[in-house]
Amino acid sequence: MKQFSCILLTFILVGFSACQPKPNPAGLDAFTRFQLADWNKQLSHIIITDIFSPPVASRIYAYTNIAAYEALVPGYPACQSLSGQLNGLENVPAPESGKEYYFPVASAEAFATVMKKLTLVPANTEKFETDYLKQIKKIGIKPEVLENSLAYGKKVGEHVIAWALKDNYLESRAMQRHMLSQKIEEWQPTPPDYMPAIEPHWNTIRPFVMDSAAQCKPQKPTSFDTLPDSKFYKEAKEIYMLGENSDEEKQLIAKFWDDNPNVSYTKGHITYFKQKLTPGGHWITITSNVCKAKELNPMEQAEAFVLVTASLADGFISCWDAKYKYVHIRPETYIEKYIDPEWDPILQTPPFPEFPSGHSVISAAAATALTNLFGDNYAFTDSTQLVIGLPVRKFKSFYDASDEAGISRMYGGIHFRPANEYGAQEGKEVGNLVYHKLKTRKNGQVAKL
Incomplete structure (x- = not known):
């Protein structure tokens, strides 16, 4: 009986370890735990x-996070590369046998x-990268392991580029x-x-998971x-009345x-611009906060970021395909011409079809x-906009949250109701398709975190 118990315990431990990375250099795990x-954020x-x-922006988020996932996955035997699953991604480099790596650094x-390649000023990334490596070295890592890991990470990044x-x-x-x-x-x-209208040809960008735009x-x-008495006029009148009767909560x-x-913004003869987070960036922040709150391991976080960023990227491709198919008029244009020439939306209307x-x-x-x-009922607090x-x-x-994000565009005066409701249906289809x-797992399953 004692022998059977030992065998059973060994089996359990082996099964558990299949989902865990190999032991890493002491002191580094805590520092790299939420590095993604x-x-x-950077x-x-x-x-x-x-x-x-x-x-x-959605394209950049997707490629960087896919690169991070691919360089991390060799350290997690239960997980697998997305090579052959993402459109056009094949033969992601594998680590060299016989070499020791610390895959979070890779x-x-x-x-x-990838970030240096896809953004405008590589030096902005290089400074953050330098500070990161200084901290890694300060904590302590074998020079050979660091060199191997950096070389492998760069190789994967160049493959993704x-x-x-x-x-x-x-x-x-x-x-x-x-x-x-x-x-x-x-x-x-x-x-x-x-x-002028931005990205009129975004539907020509290769999707990450969808078969076509x-x-x-x-x-x-x-x-x-x-x-x-037409349906369209009534939809426009709804947006007009939402603006006329807006309250503090709707404006918020x-x-x-x-x-x-x-x-x-224009003050007198001076026009200035204020830069803010993109809609995709808002959901990246939400994802980051959830990963921290759930205390996920690095691989689980990488899975989450890959699935969210691929959904965002394909969501934009799908959305922009429809935008330039219908080339739909904005509420601001319609309302000022047919309802009230003095009306202004609460938000500034973005430069592309409705x-x-x-x-x-x-x-x-x-x-x-x-x-x-x-899960369906994960309650959370969104602190994304504290910075503004x-x-x-x-x-x-x-x-x-996504329902509120959708209706916020009606409160802001920049979308009609069908754009919100039909858009949400489209987005759910994209998200489910990606998922x-x-x-991400070798057993043919997707993550449940």
Whole structure:
């Protein structure tokens, strides 16, 4: 009986260790435990500084986090590479046998390698990377292990960069700008800057998981009409009345989820701009906070970030495909022409077509990924906007948050109701597609954290 107990205990310990990394150098685990959240925070800061548009930012978040995941996964025998699962990603380099590695450092180096390539000023990443390595060396790591780990991380990062360079992003920079239509039902530039439409060719970017940009299509928007008894006019009147009867709570919700990366302000003869987090960056912050609250191990965090960022990136590709298919008029343009020429929305209208709502699509996509990972009723506090002076908000679930993000665009006066509701349906489809197609575990399962 005693012998049987020993055998059983050994079996349990072996099974448990299959999900755990190999022992790491003493003192490093605590420092690197939540490093992915720290690197994403730094990336968000750089994205704000570089003023990347929300779709472009989502691409950067996805490639950096995939690189971090791929460089970390060899240290976790129960998990597997996403090579052959993500569109176009093949033959991710494996560590050399016989060499000793500390994979969290390799993961950070892979993230940094991609971040330097995809952002505008590599020095911004290099300073953070230098400080990170100083701390690693101060804690203590064998020089050979550090060298091996950095070399492997860089190799994985360069592989991901080569993959990224084939996604049609660079080619899309040279494509023709969006040509304005004379049709009264189609999008026109809006005040105060009357900027041209951004990223009209984003649907040509290779998706990460979707088969094509049009795989997850939203329902059609309401047909344009100017008659007061028409459905479209009533949808516009709803947004008008929300603005006219707005209260402090609705305005707070609109501003909390605004996440406009570049808002202009004019005082007298001077115009200045204020940079903020992108909508995707907001959900990255939520993901970081949940990972810390749940005290996930590094690999579990990497799984969460990969699933969320792939959902965000494909959500933008899907959303932008529909935006430039319908080229839908904004409430600001319609209301000022057909209802009240003096009306202004609470938020500054972004420079691209109205339908569907980007916030609704990507928030629902991220919320779906997080719900699949952490459950339907994960209550959390969102402190993302404390940095711009807005109070925290509490949510009963991720869908509770994404629903508020969607309706915030109606409160802000920049979307009609169908853009919100149909966009949320589209985003959920994208999020579920990503979650069920990407298998992070070798047993063919996806993470349940």
